[in-house]
Amino acid sequence: MLEIQNLHTKIGDKEILKGLNLSIKAGEVHAIMGPNGSGKSTLANVLAGRDGYEVTQGSVEYEGKDLLELAPEERAWAGIFLAFQYPVEIPGVNNVYLLKAAVNAIRKNRGEQELDAVEFLALIKDKMKLVKMKDDLLSRSVNEDFSGGEKKRNEIFQMAVLEPKLAILDETDSGLDIDALKIVSEGVNSLRNEERSIILVTHYQRLLDYIKPDYVHVLSGGKIIKSGGPELALELEEKGYDWIVKDDKGENEAA
Amino acid sequence: MSQENMNNNAQHYLAEFDQFQETVERDWFSEQRQSALKLFIETGFPSSRLENWKYTDVRPIAKQSFSNVSTTTSITTEEIDAIRFQDIDCYELVFINGVYSKEHSRLDGLTENIVIENMADALAKDKDLLEKHLSQYADNNVSPFTALNTAFIQHGTYINVPKNTVVDKPINILYLSKDNAQPLATHPRNLVIMGEHAEATLIENYIGLDDANYFTNVVTEVSLSTASILKHYKIQQESVNAYHIGNLNVTQGKDSLFKSHSISLGGSLVRNDIYGQLAAEGASIVLNGLYMTDGKQHVDNHTRVDHLKPNTHSTENYRGVLNGKSRGVFNGKVVVHPQAQKIEAHQNNANLLLSDDAEIDTKPELEIYADDVKCSHGATVGQLDKNMLFYLRSRAIDEDTARSLLTYAFVNEIISDISLVPIKNRLEHLIIGQLPDAELIREFTNE
């Protein structure tokens, strides 16, 4: 489904991703962990198509097509969804109307019938239950004056409604209280299926107790320096990153 | 011709005035007309060397020899029905090319003690009242355009709401401009006298048809007695080839409230001036404004509020959206006079530049001569927020729609504050209609 090869990206003069490789098959959940500033959000943003990033080398293929050629909205139409680390407040743009427009834009571009108001309401009612979304958040402006946790929950709610093929969750767990973490995780789990792939960016093993990943990767210095199964996350929780980062440097020097 | 006096068209205006005088009765006002004209001829059109006109060059108006003679003063019922508010029950005065149309105006049902009539009729019969008020609130010396208007006062709206009276419906004035044999200058003059505890809503609509080339030079005077309230809307939709100069002068008594919404959408060269005099304790003025420009439009909004007495309040919030090669000017001045303690004055102007070639000059000004005051002012100029754009696009919204949505959200800050729903709806309709993906955006605003 997603094939990232030797990806190098720059912001201005600064190189951030430095030869990143990652391959994700349909239905898989990949956790990406790594120190602050290592490039996790950069990867998420590049996949979602934010401008300002220059890809200097490498390629990203999504469902066999060159992803980097697509505009952000085209990626959304193709089934990519990014849950933002810092969801943006948009005063004056109504949350639920945005969602309806999003759903219908995706349907339209896939040649499907657009939903009318009644059908759409039925759809979101279901999904609201899934993440225990409060009614009043729906009718407000997008994320405006939402608490940190409410913003994160809204992201997952949007994801549930949009049913992406590839969801990238950038630190969705940070800022959630314990109950909310459970609810959000259950929401994510219920969306798991053989066709849907998920990239989970997180700092905490705790999330991975709830959402069991198939793979765990460590991103450091703009590259994936170690990959493993869920047990890798436990090891990281215990030992931190130093041992791998050092290991990696050692390898680099040796090479 | 000197720069300060660019009245290269003095001969033209003198001739126009002579001709005009033959059409109106010699009466108690004739002398004032003559001295106003004299003043205009002496001062001439304002040069951009004057601080107050620094960013607005009125030579395009000065150069043209606009005629004062309306050759077209009729309109079909279908035409007018397409323009009127259909969903609002109001008293309505219709002017076509500056001339009052009794046929299309609707004033039936008006309570006897309230006066709403054509200025020309009022001039003829209400001498005593008019003498006290007409040309008392707008100063011919402040703007040559006001002097020019005063010289040519004829049609316009005279409103007198006696004390303790609430006008039961909004008063809507339609100033329609169409093609004329020669490009036309009109000088509408409105006078609104509000008695103690009187309340009314007034809408001034300026609408251009046929892409006509003309010049509207309006002056509105408002006098608010103790505890009276006037809600004022000005919706300027002149044609793309029109010039519009508007001067609104408000003098406020104790505990009175003047709330203004000034919406500027049309016109090629536009200048709106508002002067608010908070002349007694407890008076409040609220000035909201929106200007949206495109192409080569030039829209200048100047406001000045004088806090003359203690415990007076002013709030101003103007927003501008500038596209194409258009240019906007905002100058909001608040003067707090020495004896005006415990006043509050807040002012804000925010601008959205949608193109690289659009420009705005914004200047909020505070002059404070009292020490116990609460004042704030700010101005911003920016583009659409990149993070918001990306967020919307990542949610499947295409770029054009995302831009329109954010633009509308910016504008809606002003529109959403309009309490008269039909006006709000019409403005929404007009504004959204100018944006790409209008249908989709309309959905966002339905709730």
Ligand SMILES: Nc1ncnc2c1ncn2[C@@H]1O[C@H](COP(=O)(O)OP(=O)(O)OP(=O)(O)O)[C@@H](O)[C@H]1O
């Ligand atoms: N717009 C920018 N301009 C310059 N540097 C940037 C910009 N955005 C990110 N960076 C830098 O790129 C590096 C990677 O940032 P990124 O946000 O991808 O890190 P991260 O792994 O997500 O960190 P965290 O765990 O703190 O969220 C950081 O050093 C950051 O300062």
Ligand SMILES: [Mg+2]
């Ligand atoms: Mg990050």
